[in-house]
Amino acid sequence: MKFSHRVICFLLLFSGSGAFSPVFADPGKALFKEKACALCHNINNPGTVFSPVCPGLQGVRHRHSQDWLRQWLKDPAAVWATDDTGVRDMNARYFRYRGSQPKPRESFMATIIGKSVVLTDEEIEVLIEYLWKL
Numbered sequence: 409m410k411f412s413h414r415v416i417c418f419l420l421l422f423s424g425s426g427a428f429s430p431v432f433a434d435p436g437k438a439l440f441k442e443k444a445c446a447l448c449h450n451i452n453n454p455g456t457v458f459s460p461v462c463p464g465l466q467g468v469r470h471r472h473s474q475d476w477l478r479q480w481l482k483d484p485a486a487v488w489a490t491d492d493t494g495v496r497d498m499n500a501r502y503f504r505y506r507g508s509q510p511k512p513r514e515s516f517m518a519t520i521i522g523k524s525v526v527l528t529d530e531e532i533e534v535l536i537e538y539l540w541k542l
């Protein structure tokens with residue numbers, strides 16, 4: 409490889425927003441921050457810890473299928489309304505963590521996701537890939 413080519417490759421590798429970001433960063437991790445997920449979720453907490461009000465996302469792949477997550481990230485309000493086993497499971501964990509009796513409540517995630525933050529199908533796939541590693 410000619411020297412000039414090497415310089416160009418080097419510039420391509422290191423250009424972009426932050427030092428290593430375009431080539432080495434995990435796109436799912438970046439999207440998780442960009443799309444407000446990180447404001448509410450702690451990826452290091454287990455799903456039994458709702459601190460302050462959102463479940464930790466560690467091991468989330470054991471709690472939901474990819475298909476369920478696809479629907480949830482697209483339109484949490486719609487999934488919430490079905491009161492399916494995934495929703496019931498989240499709610500059971502929520503009230504156990506609070507130490508209170510279950511009662512009807514709105515989805516907190518649906519106040520933002522599917523409303524002011526709408527995800528494309530492509531973004532959802534990238535996020536699921538990321539969630540699957542937690």
Ligand code: HEC
Pocket residue numbers: 440443444445446447448449455461462463464465468471472477481484498514515516517518519520521527535539
């Ligand atoms: C406004 C705070 C908020 C934002 C923003 C938010 N979530 Fe949530 N998320 C929640 C809450 C709270 C729940 C539990 C159900 C509920 O009350 O909506 C939840 C549930 C989940 C679950 C199921 C977790 C489990 O243990 O069953 C996943 C996965 C998830 N969110 C991923 C995401 C991703 C990915 C994003 C970003 C695109 C995101 N959330 C953005 C608050 C939020």
